[in-house]
Amino acid sequence: MFIINNKILKKMKNSISILYLLKNIDKFLNKIVSINGWVRNKRTSNIGITFISIYDGSSFNDIQIISNNNLKNYKEITNITTGYSLNVIGLLIKSIGKFQSYEIKATEINIIGKINDPKSYPISKKKHSLEFLRKVEHLRIRTKLFSSISRIRSFVFNSINNFMNKNNFIWVPTSIITCYNTEGNNQLFEVHLKDDLKKKFFGKDTFLTVSGQLNLESYACGLSKVYTFGPAFRAENSNTRKHLSEFWMLEVEIAFNNLDDIILLSELLIKNVYNLLLDNYIDDIVFIHRKNNLKIDYLNNIINNNFNILDYSDAIKIINKSKFNNIKWGLDISSDNEKYLLDYFNNIPVVIKNFPKNIKPFYMKVNNDEITVSSMDILLPNVGEVIGGSEREDNYEILNERLMNCFGDDLSNYQWYSDLRKYGSVPHSGFGLGFERLLLSITGMNNIRDISPFPKTPNNINS
């Protein structure tokens, strides 16, 4: 692995990220360093010193710059406001202040980008509501909160990819534009050529994928262990705190494996990611958990306990024990009921197995009782269902019957899928994990629109 920092460093006249600086403090302490970044805030004392806090997004930490009135552009420096971009050259020293460990005594402050009208700058020093920040989604990354969310999101994405890889799963980019419908419902976006809605560019009606699962199954029947990690789309008119029209999904498919295997894999995956997150991003996690009033052991509570695994029927019994709930066997478990179950199990994740066949899609394998399917949902605190999975129907005749029930007699777009059961069929299982929902659970944020960098919801698209 090449690490570019050293080479880039020379080219950039030793400009380094705050992360690199703080991680290599022994190398840089009491030396002249060069930093690029944006002004978080600024305070000028009446004895001719200006304190500027700089961030560059690389690290949770900002760094304080001390600027003396002997700098040649000191007057200009006193006029700096939040959001200016700067290049700072100066001596890195231990701080005597109590809010930071290190600071830079500037020998040079070069103003790179100004804010001409500070009053109009949406990301000023004052506290903004999350609702307001959603309206300036191109600028909210400049706040400490969205910077933390972004670092956590990136780390979790990469931890999941690494976990899948270390365990020899092969990544497959499944179709985004499709001509079939995995879930068999109507919540689809259609894809057309711009300015020519009648012309079929691909020769067929085409849609945005709701799931890469069917594609993935074909690859599982040749590579055994596969996954995909990409965007999926739902045209539901749902304006809840946990629905997006465009979201990312991890999908996993394993040949020769059953429901217990994918439950175990899901639990290990989640615990692995949480462990790594606490090891590597504790500052961001503590900050965001404090903001969201979560208990200090919120993630450890999940890591250190076994997931609760129970049958749908038992979940219904537990729900119906409560005074406020009454749910008939056969119905779906609502968000409120999911929350009740999580409370009941002290916010340790809950795995619900063997859902009624009638509320689940065509591809799930029917159990011997003929009224349930070999499926599972995993509920995580603060959000509810994050993972859904099942054994897949591997019998050619049964699958075709279920496809016909779902799509009628015209199965031309699904023949390739049933082929997988015609030629060397195998028992196989898989699951999908809603990436933004996982991040909702990890961070304790309330609304999924603050987890997606460019959220799309009904009547709402900014960029």
Add this chain to the structure above:
Amino acid sequence: MFIINNKILKKMKNSISILYLLKNIDKFLNKIVSINGWVRNKRTSNIGITFISIYDGSSFNDIQIISNNNLKNYKEITNITTGYSLNVIGLLIKSIGKFQSYEIKATEINIIGKINDPKSYPISKKKHSLEFLRKVEHLRIRTKLFSSISRIRSFVFNSINNFMNKNNFIWVPTSIITCYNTEGNNQLFEVHLKDDLKKKFFGKDTFLTVSGQLNLESYACGLSKVYTFGPAFRAENSNTRKHLSEFWMLEVEIAFNNLDDIILLSELLIKNVYNLLLDNYIDDIVFIHRKNNLKIDYLNNIINNNFNILDYSDAIKIINKSKFNNIKWGLDISSDNEKYLLDYFNNIPVVIKNFPKNIKPFYMKVNNDEITVSSMDILLPNVGEVIGGSEREDNYEILNERLMNCFGDDLSNYQWYSDLRKYGSVPHSGFGLGFERLLLSITGMNNIRDISPFPKTPNNINS
């Protein structure tokens, strides 16, 4: 990092992947093992022994099963054909044959999935053309070639993610559905609600992204070093060997960095990935290079030489030195000319800098000469352009003028983008890398439809 193999193993009655078996040969040699997989081919001798070659996709290597006529279902075993899925239990031994190092002496062969009509099975033993295999894209993963391509693709994808991460780039999922047009041309797919083409689900006209760059720039102006890695779409009516309507793209954006920095980063990224690939997937690489008649040092030739960096004007001069070419300054460099340049430089990658302003998009920074932009294309052997990048116009007034030239007076969908130059603007640079094109270059395959697992081209969508 949890490694799941051991836990899963117990659950699966010690069924292990061929990869895991061969990597841990000391542990399993002369022991009873259990393998799941599909039949590559079968040969029955007239002395009552059947040899079956099994693959599971985990490894380049198949494993040979020796089945004796004392197995209770031996007659059934002799009827097995290519594509059957099996569970095999037997003794792992050193092979005395010259084609494999290890083999399994079966004590039990369980037939899991049959091929009822072997003649109709599209992936039979015989050699198939790539054109034929494209028609059965759901089954071609069962061939040795597509299995190799898939492992390489997955490894390269993850190596790129790891490289970006180790160098502290933050991954950002940019918009797939957008309301703006990065490239300023008309090759867009439009997104509608199914069955209601008039209703604007998002309240605006929406398209599939041609590039995540503009989104990414907003995050670079808060996180400094960012990347995105996801699908992009072009509605060009191009049926060439290197165009797809849906493809994956790595896009990188770095604040406070210039053209030389992104050229350096690109070169290091490519060499890093190639190095890791040769270290980890040499069997697949040798196999695929031999198939494509590439020289044995094809990738090492790239790793061990400096990329050739030259100005567009110099590239034109070189092209015009040849007898067969004549290209005017100001025109784009064609595929044939790209090939000529690569040949000229002995298939060491070529970086062409400072293209004419008139053939490049609005966001590229104009050089002092006012007729070129600070941009670069990187050409790789067997495909030509794989990477394109530039410094971005960071001046508010100049950018707005160029946006107006491109989109007219209605810039409402681009105001957020020019905002980035209004508030604390920074010099920044970035590039996009076409993932499937990179894989074309790595593998030496001829057609991009064999690199994408589910290729989409005009009039062509299967699943």
